[in-house]
Amino acid sequence: MAKVTRLQCRCGEVEMAAEGAPIMSTECLCNSCREAADVLESLPGAPPLKEATSGTRTEMFRKDRVHCVKGGVHLREFRLNEKTKTRRVVAACCNTAMFLDFTDGHWVDLYGPLWPEGSLPPLQMRTMAGDLDDLSMLPEDVPIHKTHSPRFFLTLIGAWISMGFRRPKIDCVEGVLDVRT
Numbered sequence: 001m002a003k004v005t006r007l008q009c010r011c012g013e014v015e016m017a018a019e020g021a022p023i024m025s026t027e028c029l030c031n032s033c034r035e036a037a038d039v040l041e042s043l044p045g046a047p048p049l050k051e052a053t054s055g056t057r058t059e060m061f062r063k064d065r066v067h068c069v070k071g072g073v074h075l076r077e078f079r080l081n082e083k084t085k086t087r088r089v090v091a092a093c094c095n096t097a098m099f100l101d102f103t104d105g106h107w108v109d110l111y112g113p114l115w116p117e118g119s120l121p122p123l124q125m126r127t128m129a130g131d132l133d134d135l136s137m138l139p140e141d142v143p144i145h146k147t148h149s150p151r152f153f154l155t156l157i158g159a160w161i162s163m164g165f166r167r168p169k170i171d172c173v174e175g176v177l178d179v180r181t
Contacts, residue, residue, distance in 0.1 A: 006069070007114040009091035009098060010047050014071035016098060016110065022059040023107055023159045024152070025121045029055040029138075030128035036080055036088050037097075039179055046095035047113060053138055057112030058100060059121060062159055066099070066108050068172035076177035077101075089170075090177050099170075106160045106167045127152060 002020040009015075033056045037049040051057050068075065075098065077087040085103045090096065100109040112120050123142050129135055130146030138144055145152070 002065075005115075005119075007098075007110060009071070009074070009094050009096035009114075010045075011091075011094035011096075013093040014074050014091040014096070014098065015069050016114075017067050017069045018059070018061050018110060019065040020061075022061050022110075022121055024060045024155050025058075025124045026060065026109075026152075027051055027053065027055040027057045027112075027123055027126045028128050029053065029126060029132055031131045032080055032084075032086065033100075033128075034131075036078065039080075040078065040088060040090060040095070040097045043090070043095035043179070046097070049097045049111060049113060051112075053126070054132075055126060056100075057120070057123070058109035059112060059115075060107050060109050060156075062163055063106055063108050063168040063170060064163060064166065066110065066170070072172035073174050075173045076175050077173050078177040078179055087173075089173055092177060101170050103169075104167065105156075106163055106165075107156060108170060125149065125152070 005018045007016045037056050041049050074091050074093040076092045079087050087101050089098050097111050125142050126144045129144050
């Protein structure tokens with residue numbers, strides 16, 4: 001029986017369950033993740049999303065191993081623009097960022113701040129650091145990659161192979177987040 005990690009929004013109205021270990025533990029420093037985090041952190045009552053490095057910490061899971069077990073009616077999507085296939089999903093009840101969904105992908109990124117203190121898996125790598133003006137401010141505690149590394153892609157491909165090349169949909173999102181920037 002695989003371990004199940006249960007994660008809640010700030011107010012407890014939304015609960016997600018993730019089965020097994022994450023595919024990978026990363027911190028993304030791309031412009032899009034940092035821009036989206038700025039927007040989501042500016043929502044009324046929203047908890048912090050960005051790390052001290054300005055990156056966003058995520059735990060990558062296979063989509064077939066992540067489920068909304070409570071409060072899906074509160075989940076709303078936010079996209080930086082109408083063309084992007086990347087959506088960030090927020091619990092609108094308390095404006096907690098829950099996950100990032102690459103809609104054409106086979107994985108979902110659950111945001112690190114959802115983990116109770118002391119339970120977040122260890123960070124494995126920082127990605128997309130090439131979008132930063134100054135890399136010298138990054139701690140050298142894990143590998144830092146200017147883009148996505150070969151290991152990053154090989155790990156994702158390995159997970160996809162083990163899924164039989166399926167791409168499940170995350171269908172628990174109820175609408176669009178009303179964000180006025």
